[in-house]
Amino acid sequence: MEKTVYLDNNATTRTAPEVKEAMDPFFCELYGNPSSMHAFGGKVATHLAKAREEVAAFLNCSPDEVIFTSCATESDNTAIRGAADFYGRSSKIVTTAVEHPAVLQPCRRLKAQGHEEVELPVDGVGQIDPERLREELKGTKNAVVSVMWANNETGTVFPIEKVAEICREAGATFHTDAVQVAGKIPVDVSKVPVDMLSMSGHKFHAPKGVGILYVRRGTKFRPFMLGGHQESGRRAGTENVPYIVGLAKACELARTGMAEESVKLTRLRDRLEAGILAACPNVRVNGDRAHRLPNTLNVSFEYIEGEAIAYHLSDLGICISTGSACASGSLDPSHVIRAMGVPFIAVHGSVRFSLSRYNTDADIDYALEKIPPVIRNLRELSPFGPDSDPTTFK
Numbered sequence: 001m002e003k004t005v006y007l008d009n010n011a012t013t014r015t016a017p018e019v020k021e022a023m024d025p026f027f028c029e030l031y032g033n034p035s036s037m038h039a040f041g042g043k044v045a046t047h048l049a050k051a052r053e054e055v056a057a058f059l060n061c062s063p064d065e066v067i068f069t070s071c072a073t074e075s076d077n078t079a080i081r082g083a084a085d086f087y088g089r090s091s092k093i094v095t096t097a098v099e100h101p102a103v104l105q106p107c108r109r110l111k112a113q114g115h116e117e118v119e120l121p122v123d124g125v126g127q128i129d130p131e132r133l134r135e136e137l138k139g140t141k142n143a144v145v146s147v148m149w150a151n152n153e154t155g156t157v158f159p160i161e162k163v164a165e166i167c168r169e170a171g172a173t174f175h176t177d178a179v180q181v182a183g184k185i186p187v188d189v190s191k192v193p194v195d196m197l198s199m200s201g202h203k204f205h206a207p208k209g210v211g212i213l214y215v216r217r218g219t220k221f222r223p224f225m226l227g228g229h230q231e232s233g234r235r236a237g238t239e240n241v242p243y244i245v246g247l248a249k250a251c252e253l254a255r256t257g258m259a260e261e262s263v264k265l266t267r268l269r270d271r272l273e274a275g276i277l278a279a280c281p282n283v284r285v286n287g288d289r290a291h292r293l294p295n296t297l298n299v300s301f302e303y304i305e306g307e308a309i310a311y312h313l314s315d316l317g318i319c320i321s322t323g324s325a326c327a328s329g330s331l332d333p334s335h336v337i338r339a340m341g342v343p344f345i346a347v348h349g350s351v352r353f354s355l356s357r358y359n360t361d362a363d364i365d366y367a368l369e370k371i372p373p374v375i376r377n378l379r380e381l382s383p384f385g386p387d388s389d390p391t392t393f394k
């Protein structure tokens with residue numbers, strides 16, 4: 001395959017060359033253990049501390065509120081299970097129907113273990129109603145709330161400030177999965193009263209296998225990884241120094257470049273959206289266009305399958321994704337698209353385009369050249385269309 005136009009940046013991103021360069025000395029030269037007594041390890045500890053300061057500057061928090069983890073899945077699990085564990089069996093867990101599995105699965109496990117669990121519904125554009133949360137928290141003690149900052153499939157941004165305020169009034173511990181907002185919209189925990197927040201390096205140009213868990217001072221949780229005293233006893237295991245240094249570099253790049261990048265991302269994404277809508281009939285945009293990440297476009301091509309679209313575009317070097325989980329050979333439509341009540345004829349044809357700083361106008365030109373004929377061909381092969389009986393479409 002010669003050409004690659006990568007439009008799947010909500011799944012993972014290219015590691016920034018600056019990040020790779022910053023990491024390089026920490027493999028063969030500065031390889032000491034930051035916990036060691038000797039100066040050789042101590043030097044590495046200095047770099048680890050500097051990395052923590054950079055992440056803190058990115059989130060606008062104090063360095064001791066930053067815990068490094070192996071991924072956002074670990075951060076999400078630690079926050080949710082750790083906060084619920086601290087309270088014992090008596091807590092109520094409130095989340096949303098459109099969370100990433102890294103949040104939904106631990107919440108459902110807690111339910112199986114005897115906690116009460118509620119998944120807030122979303123409306124047709126994938127938005128939650130914060131007043132529903134307020135209702136759910138009435139009269140609760142020890143509630144744990146996990147609501148994502150922005151959705152990975154549709155790019156819909158939730159009113160997190162409002163959600164955080166409601167949680168604070170109710171005395172609930174509030175965690176947010178902020179993986180998809182990192183480097184795309186500003187995150188300032190001094191302004192938004194979240195208690196815990198998760199991010200993942202590989203979603204904003206650091207490598208895979210390193211994450212952030214922000215924990216506001218005073219927030220109670222029981223650590224998940226037990227062992228040594230690393231991360232002030234909150235996450236055991238020798239720190240992954242090269243990756244943490246890389247993650248800090250990615251935070252610096254995001255902090256300094258985000259304002260300009262988001263203008264570019266919005267422009268390219270809007271070009272892609274307008275081009276698709278102009279060239280293809282029977283297309284609908286999924287998500288809240290008024291509150292949406294600058295890089296994300298989720299569209300349903302009615303009467304055809306998202307998997308088929310992704311497969312054909314892959315042959316042309318274009319990388320996109322569908323929300324479907326190819327579990328046990330069955331193609332289940334995305335739980336996010338289903339929760340939004342997207343009409344039946346459009347559920348299966350949903351695909352996601354997600355951009356990054358490395359995308360260009362030429363990428364969009366290429367995508368807009370290739371997508372319409374692929375859609376036309378698939379529609380010609382499809383037994384379904386605007387005139388067919390929708391109940392037979394599966």
Ligand SMILES: *Cc1c(COP(=O)(O)O)cnc(C)c1O
Pocket residue numbers: 010011070071072073074100102148151152177179180199200201202203209210211
């Ligand atoms: C990718 C993603 C995760 C998981 O992150 P990992 O670091 O790969 O574990 C969690 N939440 C959201 C919203 C994501 O997009």
